[in-house]
Every structure is written in C-alpha cells, then in structure tokens.
Amino acid sequence: MTSETIREEPAAYLAGSAARAPSFARVAAAGLAWLGAGALTYLLPEQGDWPYTAAYAALLAAIGLALILAGILGRVLPRLDERLRVSSPRLVAVAVLLTVWQLVTAKYEILPMPFFPPPQAILEVFLDDWPKLGESIWHSGWLLAGGYVIGAVAGFLTGVSIGWSRAAAYWVHPVLRFVGPLPATAWLPIAFFVFPSSWSASTFLVALATGFPVAILTWSGVASVNSAYYDIARTLGARPRFLILRVAVPAAMPHVFVGLFMGMGASFAVLVVAEMLGVKAGLGWYLQWAQGWAAYANMYAALIVMALAASGLITLLFRLRDRLLAWQKGLVRW
Amino acid sequence: MVAVAALTEDTAAGAPLAIRGVSHEFDIEGTPLPVLDDIDLDVAPGEFVALLGPSGCGKSTLLRLVAGLEPPRAGRILFDGAPVLGPHPSRVVVFQDPTLYPWRTVEGNVSVGLEARGLLRSQRHRVGDALRLVGLDGFARVYPHQLSGGMAQRAALARALVNDPQLLILDEPLGKLDSLTRLTMQSELVSLWQRKGFTALLVTHDVEEALLLASRVVVLSDRPARIKAEVANDLPYPRHRGDPRLAELRHEVLSLLGLDATW
Numbered sequence: 061m062t063s064e065t066i067r068e069e070p071a072a073y074l075a076g077s078a079a080r081a082p083s084f085a086r087v088a089a090a091g092l093a094w095l096g097a098g099a100l101t102y103l104l105p106e107q108g109d110w111p112y113t114a115a116y117a118a119l120l121a122a123i124g125l126a127l128i129l130a131g132i133l134g135r136v137l138p139r140l141d142e143r144l145r146v147s148s149p150r151l152v153a154v155a156v157l158l159t160v161w162q163l164v165t166a167k168y169e170i171l172p173m174p175f176f177p178p179p180q181a182i183l184e185v186f187l188d189d190w191p192k193l194g195e196s197i198w199h200s201g202w203l204l205a206g207g208y209v210i211g212a213v214a215g216f217l218t219g220v221s222i223g224w225s226r227a228a229a230y231w232v233h234p235v236l237r238f239v240g241p242l243p244a245t246a247w248l249p250i251a252f253f254v255f256p257s258s259w260s261a262s263t264f265l266v267a268l269a270t271g272f273p274v275a276i277l278t279w280s281g282v283a284s285v286n287s288a289y290y291d292i293a294r295t296l297g298a299r300p301r302f303l304i305l306r307v308a309v310p311a312a313m314p315h316v317f318v319g320l321f322m323g324m325g326a327s328f329a330v331l332v333v334a335e336m337l338g339v340k341a342g343l344g345w346y347l348q349w350a351q352g353w354a355a356y357a358n359m360y361a362a363l364i365v366m367a368l369a370a371s372g373l374i375t376l377l378f379r380l381r382d383r384l385l386a387w388q389k390g391l392v393r394w
Numbered sequence: 395m396v397a398v399a400a401l402t403e404d405t406a407a408g409a410p411l412a413i414r415g416v417s418h419e420f421d422i423e424g425t426p427l428p429v430l431d432d433i434d435l436d437v438a439p440g441e442f443v444a445l446l447g448p449s450g451c452g453k454s455t456l457l458r459l460v461a462g463l464e465p466p467r468a469g470r471i472l473f474d475g476a477p478v479l480g481p482h483p484s485r486v487v488v489f490q491d492p493t494l495y496p497w498r499t500v501e502g503n504v505s506v507g508l509e510a511r512g513l514l515r516s517q518r519h520r521v522g523d524a525l526r527l528v529g530l531d532g533f534a535r536v537y538p539h540q541l542s543g544g545m546a547q548r549a550a551l552a553r554a555l556v557n558d559p560q561l562l563i564l565d566e567p568l569g570k571l572d573s574l575t576r577l578t579m580q581s582e583l584v585s586l587w588q589r590k591g592f593t594a595l596l597v598t599h600d601v602e603e604a605l606l607l608a609s610r611v612v613v614l615s616d617r618p619a620r621i622k623a624e625v626a627n628d629l630p631y632p633r634h635r636g637d638p639r640l641a642e643l644r645h646e647v648l649s650l651l652g653l654d655a656t657w
Binding site: 313388 | 480482486491
C-alpha cells in the first residue's frame with residue numbers, strides 16, 4: 061500500500077507531511093463547494109413548491125462536511141488521502157453542476173418545468189417511491205442475469221465448437237451468418253407469442269443478444285490460435301480434450317472477453333426494450349410507466365439507477381477479466 | 395548450469411531412429427512441391443546427429459515427420475523399431491521459437507507434458523528438477539513475457555526434458571538467440587545430452603554449431619532435399635571452438651554446401 065504511494069508520488073512522499081498540506085487544501089475546497097451548494101439551495105427563494113428542498117440541501121451539506129472530515133483523516137491514511145487528492149477537482153465540478161441545475165430549475169425556472177425537475181424532486185422519488193423502484197431493479201436484475209448467463213454460456217460453447225470442429229462450423233456458421241446480424245429486438249413480437257410468458261420471452265431475447273457476439277468472438281479467438289501451440293501440446297502427449305480445454309480456450313480468452321463486453325452492451329438494450337413493450341416489471345417498464353403519468357422526476361431517477369447498475373456490471377466484468385487475464389499484463393496495453 | 399545428481403538416475407536411454415526412403419511434398423494450390431526426396435538415415439541410440447542444408451530445403455519438414463506431426467507421403471519412419479504413426483512424448487520437439495503458453499507461468503509451461511498425460515499429481519517433483527536442470531529454478535512463478543530470449547528457450551527445453559524423451563528433436567533451437575547466449579546454450583545442450591543420454595536430431599544453419607554439438611553431420615541438398623554427404627565428427631566432448639580439427643571439418647562441410655569460396 062505504502063509502496064504504491066511511493067511509486068506514484070515520489071516527490072510528495074519524500075517531502076513528508078509538508079507535501080500533504082496542499083492535498084488537504086484541495087479536499088477542503090471540494091468540501092466547501094458542497095457546503096456552498098447546500099447553502100445556496102437552502103437559502104435562495106424557489107419558484108415552485110418542492111417539499112424536499114431542505115432535505116436535499118442537508119444532504120449536500122452533509123457530503124461537504126464528510127469530505128472535510130475525510131480530508132482530515134487523510135493526513136493519517138495516505139491511501140484515502142491519495143484518492144481524495146485525485147478526485148477533488150471532479151467533486152468540485154459535480155458541486156458546481158448540481159448548483160447550476162438547481163438554479164435553472166427550482167430557483168429561476170429557466171428550463172420548462174414538468175420536463176426538467178430539480179434535483180430535490182429526484183431525491184423525492186428515491187425517498188418516496190423506493191419500493192416500486194427497488195422492485196424494478198430486482199426484476200431487471202434477475203431477467204438480465206438469467207438471460208446473460210444463458211447467452212454467454214451458449215455463445216461460448218457454440219464458438220468453441222465451431223472454432224474447433226469443421227463439421228460444426230459447416231452447419232452452424234451459415235445460421236450465425238444469416239441470423240446473427242439481425243438485431244435481437246426484431247425478434248420481440250415473435251418471442252412474445254411463441255414463449256409461454258413474457259419473462260421467458262425476454263430471457264430468450266437477452267440471451268440471444270448476448271450469445272451472438274460471444275459466439276462470434278469465441279470462434280474467431282479459437283480459430284486464430286497459433287498452430288504451433290497445438291503442435292507442441294501434441295508432441296507432449298496431449299489428446300483433443302486437453303487441446304481444447306487447456307490450449308484453445310485459454311488462448312481464446314482475450315477474444316471471449318471482447319465478446320462478453322459487446323454482449324453485455326447489447327443485452328442492456330434488449331432488456332430495456334423488452335421491458336418497455338411486454339414485461340410488466342423492471343426498470344424499462346418503470347420508465348414507460350413514469351412517462352405515462354408524465355412523472356418526469358421518476359424517469360430521471362430510473363435513468364440514474366440504470367446508469368449506475370450498467371456501469372457497475374461493466375466494472376464487475378472488468379474485474380473478472382483482470383483476474384482471469386492477468387497474464388496479459390506486459391504483453392498488451394492494459 | 396546447475397548439476398542435479400538426482401536426475402541422472404531416471405535417465406531414459408536414447409532409442410534408435412530409422413528413416414527409410416522417405417519422400418514428401420506439399421500441395422501449393424494444387425501443384426505438388428517436392429520437399430524431401432528418398433531420405434535414408436539411421437541414427438543410433440544416444441547419437442547426436444545434425445542436419446545441415448540450404449535455407450528452405452526441407453530440413454524442418456523432415457523433423458515434423460519424425461515427430462509424427464505429419465505422415466510422410468512415401469517411405470517409413472521407425473523409432474525404437476516401431477513405425478511412427480503420430481506424435482508421442484518420447485519424441486519431443488523444441489522449435490526455433492520457444493512458443494511458451496503466455497497464460498501459463500514457467501512452471502505451468504514445464505508441467506504441460508505431465509498434465510496432458512495425467513502424471514502431474516504423482517510426478518510433480520520432476521517439474522522442479524527440469525527447471526533446475528536448465529538453471530531456471532528461481533523463475534517458476536514468472537510469466538513467459540518476463541523472460542529473456544535465452545531464458546524462454548531454456549524453459550522450452552525444460553518443458554521437453556521433463557518428459558524424459560528418448561529422442562529430442564531440435565529445430566534450430568538457438569536460431570533466434572543473440573550470439574553470446576547462443577554460445578552458452580550450445581555448451582548447455584551438449585552437457586544436457588551427455589547427462590541424459592537421449593538421441594538428438596538437430597536442424598541448424600550454423601556449420602560451427604553443427605560441428606560443435608553433433609557426432610555426425612548430415613549435409614542435405616537444395617530442395618527437394620536428398621542426403622548429399624555425411625561427415626563423422628569423433629572429436630571428444632567438450633569441444634573447443636579453436637580446435638584446428640574443427641576448422642578442417644568446417645572447411646569440408648562448407649565445401650559440401652558449395653560455400654568453400656568464402657573460406
């Protein structure tokens with residue numbers, strides 16, 4: 061931990077605690093920016109009637125105080141200090157943006173009102189409508205997880221078999237070429253009457269959207285394995301099972317992960333569309349429902365939740381890749 | 395090089411190799427391209443034979459056939475009295491490129507042969523022995539991209555030797571190394587061969603290397619390769635580069651290759 065700090069910031073480390081003073085100043089500036097945002101929100105008169113303005117202002121102020129406290133703690137925790145030092149300019153920018161948002165909506169109503177609610181209206185959604193929102197997250201999560209896992213596994217197995225066996229490639233390749241380019245959403249109307257429930261139909265669509273990129277990329281990964289890898293393994297006594305599982309698959313893993321990332325993006329798109337059109341639950345459905353009631357704050361709240369969930373899942377996938385493909389460090393730009 | 399006494403105990407003695415009337419050709423877009431023409435060669439158990447020939451003459455193809463990676467179009471290859479029908483861990487190849495598996499550590503690469511044959515659990519100690527044999531015992535947990543060219547080739551040698559091959563097939567194994575590493579590795583190859591007693595078949599472009607390592611140098615013609623001449627080299631090991639007898643042999647071999655004008 062300390063050694064990392066040494067490598068990243070030799071000068072700051074050598075100068076000792078004296079060098080941490082400017083980093084505390086940066087963190088304190090960020091804390092003050094949040095406190096200021098809270099004060100402006102609380103003190104300036106409003107055009108409309110927003111019940112959660114005080115709560116929102118208190119939240120901003122609490123974040124500001126927490127930052128200042130963290131800055132003080134950072135003087136003894138170098139790792140925390142480093143993180144705060146790096147992110148404090150961004151934190152200032154966020155405070156400024158939130159203040160601008162506050163001013164052009166609740167305070168001066170420069171943006172047309174029902175369409176652009178102030179931040180406290182979104183906070184209100186999170187505080188008052190969380191049961192429905194939480195249930196939507198839960199539904200979307202299950203649907204996505206089921207479809208994604210089924211699609212990724214099926215795509216991976218298909219990719220490996222067509223990459224390995226000429227016979228499998230002969231039969232499956234034309235199907236992939238013909239059906240693959242079709243966007244999964246085009247299957248939507250058919251899926252909803254072929255499958256017994258909208259949930260199974262959506263799972264199928266998510267799996268389809270995930271499976272194609274994973275299959276294509278796995279296939280190209282297996283097909284592009286250096287043939288000398290097989291020669292070596294064969295002279296060392298490897299049988300086909302070993303060649304597939306211990307040579308072809310690990311060599312293709314970097315490609316497989318590209319497919320998994322692409323599949324994840326595609327699966328988000330299909331999930332939201334499927335929920336908007338057929339499933340009676342989930343974040344897509346919540347968006348649709350909020351639009352029907354002209355509840356724009358609810359829409360923004362759902363969008364924020366979706367963004368957080370999607371980037372969280374992508375981060376998770378990156379972590380998995382970093383674990384499984386750690387051997388690539390030093391071979392490629394990481 | 396670290397000498398390991400324990401390893402000399404499980405030395406697998408070399409086995410004889412017989413190449414009988416082997417011819418081979420490639421199909422280049424429908425037209426056959428002959429690469430080997432009626433090769434006859436006998437290699438005695440524990441002998442070190444070097445194949446020398448002009449670039450692209452088919453030497454490496456002959457090695458692939460001996461390894462069993464491809465069947466010859468005509469003729470037979472017998473190893474230890476039995477026809478070669480496919481690859482087998484008793485005949486291991488070391489290529490010009492180390493071709494280590496980048497996702498496996500050095501240790502993982504060396505264990506491939508044992509793992510593929512289901513012997514890793516019971517004979518894991520051989521991995522460490524092989525690493526010690528090539529002087530890589532401190533690098534077991536390192537990934538291939540962290541190794542220098544010479545170290546990577548040593549790891550490839552360890553990966554071959556851990557299987558105790560009766561025949562070690564060396565396809566220009568030192569071809570891509572820098573000249574200093576190359577000189578060191580030449581001596582290391584000789585001492586490995588002497589210690590383990592395997593039969594060795596080496597393809598090389600380097601006349602000095604062939605004469606320094608091999609007890610017999612087989613000179614091949616241009617493509618399609620035929621055996622042009624054989625030069626026996628009975629100088630005792632370890633040989634010295636400055637030996638005047640070696641210089642004479644070198645002249646002889648170069649003239650067989652049609653390069654004596656450069657002498």
